Amino acid sequence: MSEHGDNQEGEGAAGGQTEEPESAAWQAAHLLAEEAALVAETSEGAQELLPRGTTGAPDLRREVGAVLRLPEGNYIDPGDIDIERRDDQTMIINMGPQHPSTHGVLRLMLELDGETVLRTKPIIGYLHTGMEKTAEELTYVQGCTNVTRMDYLAPLHNELVFSLATEALLDVEVPPRAVWIRMLMAELNRVSSHLMWMATNGMDLGSTSMMIYGFREREMVLSFFEKTTGLRMNHNFIRPGGVAADLPDGWQDDIEVICDTVLARTFEYDELLTGQPIFRERTEAVGNLSAEEALALSVTGPILRSTGVPWDLRRTMPYLAYDKLDFDVIVGTYGDNFDRYSVRLNEIRESIKMVRQISEMMPPGDYRVQDRKVTPPPRARIDESMEALIHHFKIFTEGFRVPEGEVYVAIESPRGELGCYMVSDGTSKPYRMHIRGPSFVNLQVLPVLLRGGLMADAVAVISSVDPVMGEVDR
Amino acid sequence: MPDRLVDQLAFPGRDTYQRMVAAFRDAGFESCADLCAVDYLTHPGRSLPAGVTAERFEVVVNLLSLSMRQRVRIRVQVPESDPVLDSLVDIYPGTDSMEREAFDMVGIIFTGHPDLTRILMPEEWEGHPLRKDYGVGRVPVQFKEAPGPR
Numbered sequence A: 001m002s003e004h005g006d007n008q009e010g011e012g013a014a015g016g017q018t019e020e021p022e023s024a025a026w027q028a029a030h031l032l033a034e035e036a037a038l039v040a041e042t043s044e045g046a047q048e049l050l051p052r053g054t055t056g057a058p059d060l061r062r063e064v065g066a067v068l069r070l071p072e073g074n075y076i077d078p079g080d081i082d083i084e085r086r087d088d089q090t091m092i093i094n095m096g097p098q099h100p101s102t103h104g105v106l107r108l109m110l111e112l113d114g115e116t117v118l119r120t121k122p123i124i125g126y127l128h129t130g131m132e133k134t135a136e137e138l139t140y141v142q143g144c145t146n147v148t149r150m151d152y153l154a155p156l157h158n159e160l161v162f163s164l165a166t167e168a169l170l171d172v173e174v175p176p177r178a179v180w181i182r183m184l185m186a187e188l189n190r191v192s193s194h195l196m197w198m199a200t201n202g203m204d205l206g207s208t209s210m211m212i213y214g215f216r217e218r219e220m221v222l223s224f225f226e227k228t229t230g231l232r233m234n235h236n237f238i239r240p241g242g243v244a245a246d247l248p249d250g251w252q253d254d255i256e257v258i259c260d261t262v263l264a265r266t267f268e269y270d271e272l273l274t275g276q277p278i279f280r281e282r283t284e285a286v287g288n289l290s291a292e293e294a295l296a297l298s299v300t301g302p303i304l305r306s307t308g309v310p311w312d313l314r315r316t317m318p319y320l321a322y323d324k325l326d327f328d329v330i331v332g333t334y335g336d337n338f339d340r341y342s343v344r345l346n347e348i349r350e351s352i353k354m355v356r357q358i359s360e361m362m363p364p365g366d367y368r369v370q371d372r373k374v375t376p377p378p379r380a381r382i383d384e385s386m387e388a389l390i391h392h393f394k395i396f397t398e399g400f401r402v403p404e405g406e407v408y409v410a411i412e413s414p415r416g417e418l419g420c421y422m423v424s425d426g427t428s429k430p431y432r433m434h435i436r437g438p439s440f441v442n443l444q445v446l447p448v449l450l451r452g453g454l455m456a457d458a459v460a461v462i463s464s465v466d467p468v469m470g471e472v473d474r
Numbered sequence B: 001m002p003d004r005l006v007d008q009l010a011f012p013g014r015d016t017y018q019r020m021v022a023a024f025r026d027a028g029f030e031s032c033a034d035l036c037a038v039d040y041l042t043h044p045g046r047s048l049p050a051g052v053t054a055e056r057f058e059v060v061v062n063l064l065s066l067s068m069r070q071r072v073r074i075r076v077q078v079p080e081s082d083p084v085l086d087s088l089v090d091i092y093p094g095t096d097s098m099e100r101e102a103f104d105m106v107g108i109i110f111t112g113h114p115d116l117t118r119i120l121m122p123e124e125w126e127g128h129p130l131r132k133d134y135g136v137g138r139v140p141v142q143f144k145e146a147p148g149p150r
Helices: A002-014 A025-043 A059-066 A131-137 A140-147 A155-170 A177-205 A210-231 A251-274 A277-283 A291-296 A304-307 A339-362 A381-382 A387-395 A439-451 A455-465 A469-473 B015-028 B096-104
Strands: A090-095 A106-111 A118-124 A405-413 A416-424 A432-436 B006-009 B029-039 B056-067 B070-078 B085-088 B110-112
Touching: A090 A304, A106 A304, A106 A455, A118 A251, A118 A439, A118 A455, A131 A140, A131 A432, A155 A177, A155 A405, A155 A432, A177 A210, A177 A251, A177 A339, A177 A455, A177 B056, A210 A251, A210 B006, A251 A277, A251 A339, A277 A339, A277 A455, A291 A304, A291 A439, A304 A339, A304 A416, A339 A455, A381 A387, A405 B056, A405 B070, A416 A439, A416 B029, A416 B056, A432 A439, A432 B029, A439 B096, A469 B096, B015 B056, B015 B070, B015 B085, B029 B096, B056 B096, B096 B110
Parallel strands: B006 B070, B085 B110
Antiparallel strands: A090 A106, A106 A118, A405 A416, A416 A432, B029 B056, B056 B070
């Protein structure tokens, strides 16, 4: 053995044997180079979490404190942070982007000390399709089909915020029935989105039956969407100027069935999960967040409410006709996984309460603005009226012109504040359309939630943040 | 436009931007809802209040006050020759990802940001996609079947 090794070394040092590229040393070197090229090709470079050895002390303090870059450093003194841990005591592991529990293509790099998570860095962008750039190429009429694909679990909210922003620039008043149909669909969408979350969260915690139940109930809501809009997802139903169609005949009966069934089943979930000791052990006091941290990190939605801040745009800055509805804003106390779970479960019940009220109070009338510059004429009119034909042609080729201006509109999506910042230069296409995705911003709390926790809880914590990667990456 | 959508607007200069945001924070704006950048290359004649010179880039910050139920929108002009702006991360830690996105998409450099890397595009990507001169459609898309080998 040693003889052989010596021989090879000797050969290498002498620089001979170049005419024999099949030698073991040459092959090993070749493999290494290939591997290095492969690593370089797939690496995200500086976006990744760097090992301790190559990170300087100030950077490390900052990264560890993270995670808690809070104003005035009132929560963590950089000097107190233990950065003395040696590189060989900790381990950086990679999770995702194909990990089944990261809800899409989220990639996390975690630094572990044994089983304890120290630093975390979410790396995103694997689903980036340039939707904001695409929006600049599409007219306002076409824009809805683009934005609806962002948050694919709450497509109607995306359409809603886009339409509200366009209407604000156009200064168009939408008829009451359209407003109430929008509200009905948005609340049903919140129910379906939260049900989906309950399902995947159950799955992540090992409660497979919850996954089946959640999907079963969500299917009822999706069937209603299919009946109303023609599609189960990506509806393009809420459009600038109103909604695409009136509600189908007998919609009130369908709503009644959905409300009764889903409400009754939320109490079954209580028995299945809420009171179950294993579920509580795994969720209570896991991934705690304080209200100050949540506000500093711009967190919104159920995560913010779980920390005890009663902030719900439907109540605090009402849009549509939410000020006419009677509902409660659900808040938690500790901001742990269990609070986030119970906030969402109870929001399903509140949404059902709202859907019932909307169903009773639905006003009659038009379901879209009768302004031929914004909404296309009815199909039958095109055959009889030249003017209608021209309007129809204009809307679908050129679109309508929107006055110059800029506006920021925000609504409460199932995941938090969904904002749309729209700039118009007076043409029929948005000059700039920026979507403030709640998942994108909420992902910033992951390092805070995971720090100091166990690796085994990481999956539960990621799930409780409820990120939708379509919206994160846009 | 509905009343609730008419926000307060503020147009600070680049030198006073950070101090103004800090003043708003101290005045009760607890959270920074949104931060994004706009490239006004092909729309220079937008309306701005007197005294504000239009530059190519604009960084738009939406602050939110939960206690007063108010929003304020801060618009800063950033020149093309020197697209640099102070970072807000020390004031609102939540702007971390948003500033990285603005850097990635429009190419605004935020000084004082602890980790200004690309966030949506791959690290070695060239150019900033949301700039107006980025060139969409540079790569031709083949719609019909490519001619076969024969």
